[in-house]
Amino acid sequence: DAKTTQPTSMDCAEGRAANLPCNHSTISGNEYVYWYRQIHSQGPQYIIHGLKNNETNEMASLIITEDRKSSTLILPHATLRDTAVYYCIVNYGTSYGKLTFGQGTILTVHP
Amino acid sequence: GAVVSQHPSRVICKSGTSVKIECRSLDFQATTMFWYRQFPKQSLMLMATSNEGSKATYEQGVEKDKFLINHASLTLSTLTVTSAHPEDSSFYICSARDFGAGRNEQFFGPGTRLTVL
Numbered sequence: 554d555a556k557t558t559q560p561t562s563m564d565c566a567e568g569r570a571a572n573l574p575c576n577h578s579t580i581s582g583n584e585y586v587y588w589y590r591q592i593h594s595q596g597p598q599y600i601i602h603g604l605k606n607n608e609t610n611e612m613a614s615l616i617i618t619e620d621r622k623s624s625t626l627i628l629p630h631a632t633l634r635d636t637a638v639y640y641c642i643v644n645y646g647t648s649y650g651k652l653t654f655g656q657g658t659i660l661t662v663h664p
Numbered sequence: 665g666a667v668v669s670q671h672p673s674r675v676i677c678k679s680g681t682s683v684k685i686e687c688r689s690l691d692f693q694a695t696t697m698f699w700y701r702q703f704p705k706q707s708l709m710l711m712a713t714s715n716e717g718s719k720a721t722y723e724q725g726v727e728k729d730k731f732l733i734n735h736a737s738l739t740l741s742t743l744t745v746t747s748a749h750p751e752d753s754s755f756y757i758c759s760a761r762d763f764g765a766g767r768n769e770q771f772f773g774p775g776t777r778l779t780v781l
Contacts (some may be wrong), residue, residue, distance in 0.1 A: 554738060587770075589772075591708075594755070594775070594777070595774055595775060596668075596670075596757045596759075596772035596773050596774045596775045597708070597757070597759075597772045598772070599769045599770065599771060602769065640707075650699065651697070651710055651713065652710070652759070652770060653710070654707045654708040654709075656707050657707065663678075663729075
């Protein structure tokens with residue numbers, strides 16, 4: 554069973570920041586938070602992951618609360634190509650880590 | 665990021681035939697690859713974990729004799745759907761974990777859409 558809770562869908566205007574929340578209240582101390590997205594009829598794409606500290610890369614920023622029970626993925630300037638299903642996944646990040654996908658959040662970016 | 669390819673991207677076959685899907689890690693070695701299945705409007709479901717040089721580990725409810733997995737090298741895993749039936753029609757996606765330089769990301773292939781007539 555997926556150990557995360559995400560809103561079913563969200564809308565965002567093109568050019569604005571998209572903030573996607575994720576609850577993972579049962580996360581354990583050595584589990585990472587991973588974010589992937591899936592554009593229609595394609596394989597999932599890795600976005601970012603983190604353990605405790607906030608992370609930023611060329612695609613997005615990941616903000617993890619101090620108690621680690623929730624996180625927010627931020628796409629700073631959403632474009633139409635960011636329309637996709639976004640999955641928040643907790644995983645040990647070890648050599649054997651399996652990814653369990655929940656239903657994710659359908660993000661629709663509008664012109 | 666690392667690149668994972670799948671072949672074919674799309675296949676249509678008759679009921680009762682077998683179909684082989686290849687998954688390759690193009691620029692890194694993967695001792696472990698994963699196979700997922702995705703039905704329309706549903707999320708990805710893990711089918712099995714493919715381990716190089718050893719038997720695959722199947723998730724509960726996945727028939728190992730129907731979905732044959734071979735991971736003969738560090739860059740190639742294959743999934744064979746034997747005696748395919750219309751209910752096997754789905755989007756099959758593989759992934760591989762790149763252990764190089766301490767990375768923990770898992771990279772996915774583009775998927776193979778199987779249609780069984």
